[in-house]
Amino acid sequence: MSLRHALLGLLSERPASGYDLLKRFETSLANVWPATQSQMYTELSKLSADGLITVSAEGPRGRKEYTLTDEGLTELRHWLTETRPQRNTRSDLLLRVFFLDVLPPEHARGYLAWLADMSQREYEDLRRLEESIDWGDDPLSVNGRIALEYGLRLNAMRREWAEWAADRIG
Amino acid sequence: MSLRHALLGLLSERPASGYDLLKRFETSLANVWPATQSQMYTELSKLSADGLITVSAEGPRGRKEYTLTDEGLTELRHWLTETRPQRNTRSDLLLRVFFLDVLPPEHARGYLAWLADMSQREYEDLRRLEESIDWGDDPLSVNGRIALEYGLRLNAMRREWAEWAADRIG
């Protein structure tokens, strides 16, 4: 149920259309909360029906600009402060580790090596992203930078772990 | 679609009933792939219908013991080697970070402090779990130990990151 809150959060910065939000997801939130186009338009309709956002303007091509209502902001704050995030650790990557012994050892090590490489590549992608962004003092910059740092540390950790694990299997 | 493979994986070690698998999930795979009772029984029926497992014995109280078939083992190996895990990074925890600026700074820092504490507690829980288990040389021990190490490193990383982030906001 968090796509709701992701949308409310983005709208708390400034009004936007579904299309705008779609673009902004791709470039910022996609890493922490992927969402499809279809899901977003559906959710926006629901949010509007629930009074958490309103259509504040209409533009060409049927464009609808949504604005956060007071109720929406209250709901966003409520989500942030009153509800406990439950860490959804469901990890395809780690699940496989449990069953690596049904493969020949060299295949198992191959999987871990691939994981290490993937983490390294992702790390480098994030570094490049970090350098390409003009970080300001605005809230999104501060928070976005913090989230990105998490990604960097996660991938560094994962690479080291995968290398350590490959040694252990050998 | 990975619950299938989690079940195939567990059955690759030894035959078991739905109830057995349920218990083993709770104590081992729950951290990487939570599943409900209802989901597991449904999936077992499907796996059986698809010929990847068979009912190898029936016991008291309607107990059905499932055994992996050759086809099932093939499917498990196929999943491990031929399909690429897509890291499903959807993270409730991190999503909130993006919107911390709608809260007063002390609340935002409070959230990060809580995150650091939670990670620390989880770290300690895993350490205790590690010490409580009699690690052998069997495949499950080796792999389980590797997965557990991932949890330890993740939580250590997360704690440090949350502390670093709290400083940044202040």
Added chain:
DNA sequence: GGGGCCATGTAATCGGTTACATGATTGA
């Protein structure tokens, strides 16, 4: 006898994914 555990199943609902469908506007 009865409480606790063993053991399995179904139905309703929800969030998310994939695919399909449509059309307006802009700019080269």
Added chain:
DNA sequence: TCAATCATGTAACCGATTACATGGCCCC
């Protein structure tokens, strides 16, 4: 003019969650 982009929506399906429902067996 025509391709690219802007822009929104619906339908089918799937995996996961919650709740409900049932009953047998074992041991105290």
